[in-house]
Amino acid sequence: MKPIRVLIVEDSPVVQTILKRILSSRPDIVVMGVASDAFEAKKWIMRDIPDVITLDIEMPRMDGITFLKRLMSYRPIPVIMISSYTHKNSLRTMEALEAGAVDFVTKPSQDVEKGLAELRDEIIAKVRTAAQSRVKADLLKHKPELKAEKEYYKVSSKLIAIGASTGGPQVIQKLLSGFFFQTKGIVIAQHMAAQYTKAFAERLNSLFPFEVREACDMDRIDQGKVLIAPGGKHIRVVREGNGYFIKTVEASNTRQQCPSADILFHSVAESAGPNAVGIILTGMGEDGADGILAMKKAGAYTIAQDEASCVVFGMPNAAIKRGGIDVVASPDDIPVLVLAKVKKQQI
Numbered sequence: 001m002k003p004i005r006v007l008i009v010e011d012s013p014v015v016q017t018i019l020k021r022i023l024s025s026r027p028d029i030v031v032m033g034v035a036s037d038a039f040e041a042k043k044w045i046m047r048d049i050p051d052v053i054t055l056d057i058e059m060p061r062m063d064g065i066t067f068l069k070r071l072m073s074y075r076p077i078p079v080i081m082i083s084s085y086t087h088k089n090s091l092r093t094m095e096a097l098e099a100g101a102v103d104f105v106t107k108p109s110q111d112v113e114k115g116l117a118e119l120r121d122e123i124i125a126k127v128r129t130a131a132q133s134r135v136k137a138d139l140l141k142h143k144p145e146l147k148a149e150k151e152y153y154k155v156s157s158k159l160i161a162i163g164a165s166t167g168g169p170q171v172i173q174k175l176l177s178g179f180f181f182q183t184k185g186i187v188i189a190q191h192m193a194a195q196y197t198k199a200f201a202e203r204l205n206s207l208f209p210f211e212v213r214e215a216c217d218m219d220r221i222d223q224g225k226v227l228i229a230p231g232g233k234h235i236r237v238v239r240e241g242n243g244y245f246i247k248t249v250e251a252s253n254t255r256q257q258c259p260s261a262d263i264l265f266h267s268v269a270e271s272a273g274p275n276a277v278g279i280i281l282t283g284m285g286e287d288g289a290d291g292i293l294a295m296k297k298a299g300a301y302t303i304a305q306d307e308a309s310c311v312v313f314g315m316p317n318a319a320i321k322r323g324g325i326d327v328v329a330s331p332d333d334i335p336v337l338v339l340a341k342v343k344k345q346q347i
Helices: 013-024 038-047 064-074 087-099 112-118 120-132 168-178 196-205 261-272 289-297 314-321 334-345
Strands: 004-009 029-035 052-055 079-084 103-107 159-164 185-190 211-214 225-228 233-240 243-250 276-280 301-305 327-329
Touching: 004 013, 004 038, 004 120, 013 029, 013 112, 013 120, 029 038, 029 120, 038 064, 052 064, 052 120, 064 079, 064 087, 079 087, 079 120, 087 103, 087 168, 087 196, 103 112, 103 120, 112 120, 159 168, 159 261, 159 289, 168 185, 168 196, 168 334, 185 233, 185 261, 196 211, 196 225, 233 261, 243 261, 261 276, 261 289, 276 289, 276 314, 276 334, 289 301, 289 314, 301 314, 301 334, 327 334
Parallel strands: 004 029, 004 052, 052 079, 079 103, 159 185, 159 276, 185 225, 211 225, 276 301, 301 327
Antiparallel strands: 233 243
16 A cells, blocks of 8 residues: 655745654655655656645745645645644634635644654554545635625424534535524534634634524523534534524543534434434545434434545445435435425424
């Protein structure tokens, strides 16, 4: 099996050296080159196409986001953003995921050498995942107009629960652009680090006429509201009277993805039963497969993203194999299927 060839695009000589050391420590990964800016990176790519690129946001001459967008229009390659955390950079990271980046890693702001060494396993795992992924640069080719006003359907009180991982942010935006109808509310568990889920919610909130924000403990789930699980915490949906509420839960199992789609889906199965729709999207691993099966057994309508449109087919595939899915569909078709289902119980 051929090793994964990685191009490091990073202007800091210190970070270049550390990343090269980390990636070269594994026999299945080879660093084919190191570029200090986008123009050097272009020369490398013209000579030989890498399997994966690691890319910094802040670089001289051309920033990483501009380079990424040009790369995706010219020759889509799996890209992992590796950049230090600031609120501005977190928003730019969301822009990078929207533009087609597969994933991101946060560089430590202090003691970079020690901090990156502690991230060794995460960096290696994400490079391996990226090498298996299918880049979907054109998924958001037709982006929603900012705060587009469209006619809304008044529909039933069905609650929509969504679980996603690698490649999820782009698909979630695509789905929300098609959800121009109201249900009881939408709750999302996207595998993402703390601090970035807030930026993700802010980015989505700027695009749509409905409210999108990071969920807080005991938030009420209402029509016209999208709540995203905060990074580093799980969310459960609980029912009190006729209403549904969010209960945040601290992570206890260090091996479990956090936020977990399984925990969200199991809670929706218990609290909403047939009054819900479960959607499992692109991502590595099997998180959500057991939970969405529980939703189906409780009478909910369940949908998995199709393989052709997934960056990584792991999570949907696991759910399909367990028998937890009613229908498999593309991001373009999922909103139509949901609307057809929920309109049967119009208010």
